Amino acid sequence: MVPIHDTTIAILPVHLANQIAAGEVVQRPASVVKELLENALDAGATSITVIVQQAGSKLIHVMDNGKGMHRSDVELSIVRHATSKIATEDDLHAIRTLGFRGEALASIAAVAEVEIRSRRAVDDVGTILISHPGREVVVRHQALEVGTQVVVRQLFASVPARRKFLKSDATELRHIIDAVQRAALARPDVRWLLKSESSTILDVAPADLPQRSAAVLSIERSEVASSLHEVSFSSSGIVVEGLVGAPSLARTTRSSQYLFLHGRPIVSRSLSHAIASAYEALLPTGMHPLYVLHVSIDPHRVDVNVHPQKHEVKFDNEQQVYQVVEQSVRAALQQSAVVPRMPQFQQIHPAASRSISSLPALPTAARTPSTLRDPVSPMVVREQVDLLFGRTQPEPARVFAIGSDLVGSVVQDGVMIVHVRRAHERVLYERMMERMTERDSAHTGSQALMFPVPVQLSATERQQLEELRDALEQMGYRFSLDTTPPSLTAVPQGIPGGAEQESLKALLEEVDHLGGSLGEQQLERLAALAASQQAVRSNQPRSTAVLQQIVDDLFTCSVPQVTPGGEPTYTLLTFDELYQRL
Numbered sequence: 001m002v003p004i005h006d007t008t009i010a011i012l013p014v015h016l017a018n019q020i021a022a023g024e025v026v027q028r029p030a031s032v033v034k035e036l037l038e039n040a041l042d043a044g045a046t047s048i049t050v051i052v053q054q055a056g057s058k059l060i061h062v063m064d065n066g067k068g069m070h071r072s073d074v075e076l077s078i079v080r081h082a083t084s085k086i087a088t089e090d091d092l093h094a095i096r097t098l099g100f101r102g103e104a105l106a107s108i109a110a111v112a113e114v115e116i117r118s119r120r121a122v123d124d125v126g127t128i129l130i131s132h133p134g135r136e137v138v139v140r141h142q143a144l145e146v147g148t149q150v151v152v153r154q155l156f157a158s159v160p161a162r163r164k165f166l167k168s169d170a171t172e173l174r175h176i177i178d179a180v181q182r183a184a185l186a187r188p189d190v191r192w193l194l195k196s197e198s199s200t201i202l203d204v205a206p207a208d209l210p211q212r213s214a215a216v217l218s219i220e221r222s223e224v225a226s227s228l229h230e231v232s233f234s235s236s237g238i239v240v241e242g243l244v245g246a247p248s249l250a251r252t253t254r255s256s257q258y259l260f261l262h263g264r265p266i267v268s269r270s271l272s273h274a275i276a277s278a279y280e281a282l283l284p285t286g287m288h289p290l291y292v293l294h295v296s297i298d299p300h301r302v303d304v305n306v307h308p309q310k311h312e313v314k315f316d317n318e319q320q321v322y323q324v325v326e327q328s329v330r331a332a333l334q335q336s337a338v339v340p341r342m343p344q345f346q347q348i349h350p351a352a353s354r355s356i357s358s359l360p361a362l363p364t365a366a367r368t369p370s371t372l373r374d375p376v377s378p379m380v381v382r383e384q385v386d387l388l389f390g391r392t393q394p395e396p397a398r399v400f401a402i403g404s405d406l407v408g409s410v411v412q413d414g415v416m417i418v419h420v421r422r423a424h425e426r427v428l429y430e431r432m433m434e435r436m437t438e439r440d441s442a443h444t445g446s447q448a449l450m451f452p453v454p455v456q457l458s459a460t461e462r463q464q465l466e467e468l469r470d471a472l473e474q475m476g477y478r479f480s481l482d483t484t485p486p487s488l489t490a491v492p493q494g495i496p497g498g499a500e501q502e503s504l505k506a507l508l509e510e511v512d513h514l515g516g517s518l519g520e521q522q523l524e525r526l527a528a529l530a531a532s533q534q535a536v537r538s539n540q541p542r543s544t545a546v547l548q549q550i551v552d553d554l555f556t557c558s559v560p561q562v563t564p565g566g567e568p569t570y571t572l573l574t575f576d577e578l579y580q581r582l
Helices: 014-025 029-042 071-076 104-111 169-186 209-216 221-227 269-278 318-335 378-389 420-438 459-467 469-475 500-513 520-534 544-554 575-580
Strands: 047-053 059-064 113-119 126-131 138-142 147-153 191-196 199-204 228-235 238-245 257-261 291-296 400-402 406-411 414-419 446-454 478-480 487-492 570-574
Touching: 029 047, 029 059, 029 104, 029 147, 029 169, 047 169, 071 113, 071 126, 071 138, 104 113, 169 191, 169 199, 169 209, 169 257, 199 209, 209 221, 209 228, 209 238, 221 228, 228 318, 238 318, 257 269, 269 291, 269 318, 291 318, 406 544, 414 420, 414 544, 414 575, 420 469, 420 520, 420 544, 446 478, 446 500, 459 469, 469 500, 469 520, 487 500, 500 520, 570 575
Parallel strands: 047 191, 257 291
Antiparallel strands: 047 059, 059 147, 113 126, 113 147, 126 138, 191 199, 228 238, 238 291, 400 406, 406 414, 414 570, 446 487, 478 487
16 A cells, blocks of 8 residues: 555646647647737737748747837746736637737747847837746847847757657748738738748738738739629628639639638638538539638627637637628629529510510519529519510410420520429428528428338437437428337428338438538538438429429529539520521
């Protein structure tokens, strides 16, 4: 038995504790650059220079023209948890600065040699502080320019185990460039200069966001006006401003995607998905849009103290921010006419003395306010023309069957060919997503089963069924878990008889493939699968009225051009193309 006075627990030396804590903040040279840039911006700098040697492992020198520091502040700057940016718990819940923890300089000083030079405009001389890990700090006065310079030498020299995990100089330099570029896009009003060894990598003067984006992202100036589209949107106290790129600027990686919150670069899978959703059907698979977006919200509604690197944030209402960001990008794409113009249906009477445009405004119900464009249902156009010519008798059907799964319709520029099953899939998908996001159980589109259908489920599937009950009921499924085995009492409209169990198990399998949870993206995939299951099939008999309704419904969708999986729903054969074949 170990004597009670023997112990193996001891308080770590301060310098060792600081090295351990520094691992959360200082992961690589780019982490140092990022923290120093944030301090410079918080100090009101309008010009910032960064010089690095050996990709930052030998030297990182950051100079700014900010307000500078008093000697006492310089001395406290490398003390852990010493900060001028927050003082109370209330401040922590409404962060308005980029830095706030008082950890950056202390963490850097724990793993590198640090020299700080700083002077305020009101001081005759400045202060120089020199710090080496584990040694006494030296502080002295010296004549300096107004502002602050931080020189970091021999990063991780005192902790070689950390240094050996750094990547190649080329890789580490790329991370530094990315950090400076993000800062330059966050603050286009600031002059930025980045040098590596004797080479100038980035040198940009203050500019507006389009000019700065073109300079940083290597976009030809001639393309700025036509390819970068302004975003300016506000809703529910959330403001989204910035730029989105035309599809022609899309890239195979996400390297040109920049998202900021109050000037802070952030990483958000949810908001990134919202932006991608607004580009639905505009980009081929594997291509990613370019964007530089700034989000503003009441600081009390967001927590930036989630991650040591401060690039992850947590909103009080993630879904609301998601919707506002998506709407802002959709609106910008709509205003810029990025989305192809929808085909307009031909005037009915060739001798009309007035055009359709002279008719009274289309009723509000004929429009789709949340869509990328304002498609007009051919049914509505027909009704307006009937009013114009005083007709009350119904016209012959405007669609005609072509084969087993295609219908045609004459439009202004030619003949539009619609793939019925794909069109129906798009319609069902958008209706299902609307029901699932609005939780409107009154419009689930269920069809009750005359006799309950038993469903054989594994223990895992049964657990999934219980966990996903709300989402499945929004789709139109009804089931009883009190029976053995569980039984289905209703399914979504369109599920053919005999396929009830198969359709439900396919959805559960998809959820398992997605990891067992239902976020926004998973709900979309689930809705897409359900829509595919319920869409009409080629061998199903369909009346002309049903075909007409599917076509009419398609052009009230927000993205009528493709199925949720990206397959085209229609094509247009122009009259010129037809004449060339005759």
